[in-house]
Amino acid sequence: MQVTKLPLFVLFFASSLMVPMPSSSIVCAGIAMAAEVKPFGQNGSNANNGTPGENGEDSDNLTIFADGSPLTLNLVGEDGQRGESGKAGEDAKCQNQPTGVKHNLQAPSGGNGGNGGNGGDGGNGGSLTVYATDLSQLQQIFVNASGGKGGQPGQGSKGGQGCRCNEPYWTVETCSGNPGDANYRCTTLEFRCQDGKNGASGVSGAFGRDGLPGQLTLINLDQPLQPDKPASTVTMAALKDKGYLLSKNIWETRNGASSLFAPGSVIDDQYLALVNRLERSFLLIWNAPQSFNQFAQEKMTLKYENDQDIRVDVPDSIWIEGTTQQRNNITQFIVYNAIYKKDATRLESKGLSGREQDLQLTLIDEADQSNLIATKFDITYSITRSDPRFRPVSDYTTKYQGEIPEDLVILDGDKFTIDIGKLPIESRHLRSGLGVEIKIVATRTFAGYTDQQTITVKDVLGPFR
Numbered sequence: 001m002q003v004t005k006l007p008l009f010v011l012f013f014a015s016s017l018m019v020p021m022p023s024s025s026i027v028c029a030g031i032a033m034a035a036e037v038k039p040f041g042q043n044g045s046n047a048n049n050g051t052p053g054e055n056g057e058d059s060d061n062l063t064i065f066a067d068g069s070p071l072t073l074n075l076v077g078e079d080g081q082r083g084e085s086g087k088a089g090e091d092a093k094c095q096n097q098p099t100g101v102k103h104n105l106q107a108p109s110g111g112n113g114g115n116g117g118n119g120g121d122g123g124n125g126g127s128l129t130v131y132a133t134d135l136s137q138l139q140q141i142f143v144n145a146s147g148g149k150g151g152q153p154g155q156g157s158k159g160g161q162g163c164r165c166n167e168p169y170w171t172v173e174t175c176s177g178n179p180g181d182a183n184y185r186c187t188t189l190e191f192r193c194q195d196g197k198n199g200a201s202g203v204s205g206a207f208g209r210d211g212l213p214g215q216l217t218l219i220n221l222d223q224p225l226q227p228d229k230p231a232s233t234v235t236m237a238a239l240k241d242k243g244y245l246l247s248k249n250i251w252e253t254r255n256g257a258s259s260l261f262a263p264g265s266v267i268d269d270q271y272l273a274l275v276n277r278l279e280r281s282f283l284l285i286w287n288a289p290q291s292f293n294q295f296a297q298e299k300m301t302l303k304y305e306n307d308q309d310i311r312v313d314v315p316d317s318i319w320i321e322g323t324t325q326q327r328n329n330i331t332q333f334i335v336y337n338a339i340y341k342k343d344a345t346r347l348e349s350k351g352l353s354g355r356e357q358d359l360q361l362t363l364i365d366e367a368d369q370s371n372l373i374a375t376k377f378d379i380t381y382s383i384t385r386s387d388p389r390f391r392p393v394s395d396y397t398t399k400y401q402g403e404i405p406e407d408l409v410i411l412d413g414d415k416f417t418i419d420i421g422k423l424p425i426e427s428r429h430l431r432s433g434l435g436v437e438i439k440i441v442a443t444r445t446f447a448g449y450t451d452q453q454t455i456t457v458k459d460v461l462g463p464f465r
Contacts (some may be wrong), residue, residue: 035191037104040097044090044111044160044199052117053081054243056211059126065222066132066141066352073143077123080151080208086114087157089199094163102172104191109197110160119151119208128267129217131224135260142262144225147211155353159199168193216257216271225249225274231303237296239284243330246304250276269322282310285334288321296457321447337447343367344444345453347416352438355463359421361438365414369446375405375411376443377418381425384435388458396437399429432462 018354056078064071089111097105125145132138169192177184219225230248238244257271282302286292301313310331314320321337346366354360382396400423408419420438438457443450 004173004297015454025457033095035103035189036193037105037106037385038101039108041163042093043108043196044092044162046112046199047087047089047114047157047160047202049115050084050086050117050154050205051168052205053083053151053154053208054081055208056151057119058124058164058211059145059214061129061214062129063129064131064141064293065216066130066134068134068137068140070342071141073128073145075126075128075140075143075145075214077125077146077148077211077214079148079250080120080122082152083117083119083154085154085157086202087195089113089158089160089202090225091160092163092196099167100170100172102189102191103301105165105193107163107165107193107196109162111197112199113157113202114366115160115202116154116156116205118205119153122148122150124148124209124211125138125214127214127217129219131219131221133220133222133255135218138260139262143264143265143267145214145268146266147213150208150210153205153207156202156204158201162196162198164195165193208264213266213268213454216260217270218260218271218273220274225277231301233299233301235296236284236292236298236300239282239300239333240286240292240296243283244302244391245279245281246302246310248278248304249281250278274335278304280304280310281330282312283332285332286333288338291339319344331410337372339369339372341449341451343369344373344446344451345442346447347442347453347455349440349455349457352420352457352459352461354421355432356427357421359416359419359430359443359461361420361457363416363418363440363442365416368414370411370414370416372446374445375409375416376445377401377409378441378443379404379418379420379423380437380439381420381423381429382437382439383429384437386388386435388435388437389460389462389465393435393437393458400425411446430461434461435459 042063059075059077062073062075092108092110094108125147128143128145130138133429169190171188171190173186173188175184175186226247229246232244232246234244251272252275254271254273255269257267257269258265261267284316295318298315298318300315303311303313305311312333314323318342319339319341320335322333322335325332325334344367347363348366350362352359352361379400379402380398381400382398384393384396386395392422402421404418404425408422418440436459440455442453442455444453
């Protein structure tokens with residue numbers, strides 16, 4: 001227990017009061033220091049709070065096919081349980097108040113009462129799915145899908161009783177010196193006892209929340225509804241051999257669910273109704289000269305984009321030339337050519353040949369796809385007086401930069417020959433013995449796809465074979 005300081009009451013006896021005293025005795029007022037406060041007895045313990053009530057269980061969901069037969073459906077959620085009341089606070093243990101002590105006293109206080117536990121929440125009503133092609137048949141069905149009631153709260157309990165002081169005030173006289181001496185002084189000190197407090201009462205818990213009513217899903221079919229498949233990722237092999245069916249269920253939110261059933265039925269007012277089911281097949285048709293087997297395990301992503309169209313996303317690793325056409329409820333994706341993206345940037349230098357105006361650079365398409373891929377070349381031609389083949393060089397000077405005209409590029413099968421010497425480069429910058437850095441940027445285009453590759457050749461000009 002924390003010790004507190006209380007003011008000390010001091011009675012002062014002055015000589016001016018003219019109290020008859022022996023001539024040898026003098027009574028004087030003394031000033032006492034603030035007295036210490038000491039507790040006695042034992043405070044009561046605080047009580048435990050009440051346990052909250054358990055939540056009610058949700059009702060099971062139910063699916064039925066309406067055929068006009070009378071039905072009574074109980075889908076009520078379970079009620080929440082009552083919360084327990086808090087326990088009463090413990091009374092203080094008073095014991096006997098000490099007497100004649102030279103300090104203030106604090107009587108013990110009672111313990112606080114416990115709070116009541118909250119009521120448990122009610123369980124939700126069960127959801128009901130009804131297949132019905134004739135809505136009038138629902139009038140033969142009585143359904144109660146109300147939520148369970150929330151539980152009552154526990155009550156808070158009273159606090160324990162505090163102790164009362166038997167003697168609220170008392171005095172103690174203290175003297176110094178010997179009677180009759182000039183320095184003889186007496187002081188009377190007053191002390192007090194503070195009553196203990198009653199413990200605070202606990203507060204009651206909160207009511208549990210009522211459960212939500214169950215919801216209706218109405219399906220105008222006489223057979224189980226298949227789940228949505230509005231999108232999927234499928235191997236090209238599966239799309240070519242069997243095709244794939246995408247579907248989309250179209251729902252509408254409506255009001256007035258209770259009025260569809262027998263009078264007195266209880267269910268959430270808003271409900272979902274199936275208004276349409278869309279189905280469309282997708283088929284991959286391979287009319288490309290390339291072997292299908294190398295692409296068979298690649299995956300395409302299909303998405304039912306609106307009421308009619310299926311969007312197909314081809315993997316980033318593949319470049320496809322194709323078209324989409326619609327036939328009845330089938331989307332056909334016809335492929336005319338297909339290459340891997342990596343094969344668009346497999347050009348390799350085979351070095352320089354010729355000299356001066358006959359200087360040429362040869363590039364080989366290692367993927368041998370240049371009969372399908374359009375290619376445009378840009379060049380940066382730089383010279384140096386150093387030999388750039390074996391160590392880094394920093395004194396390059398650019399003498400030409402720009403696009404290489406198509407008439408200076410010859411494609412023969414998988415081989416490109418570029419007539420660098422016929423570019424508008426001064427002949428003195430093409431003479432033998434100069435170090436060169438030739439940077440070629442190849443822009444490769446196929447069926448709307450584009451990628452670039454940079455080929456850098458470092459050499460010393462000479463009479464190449």
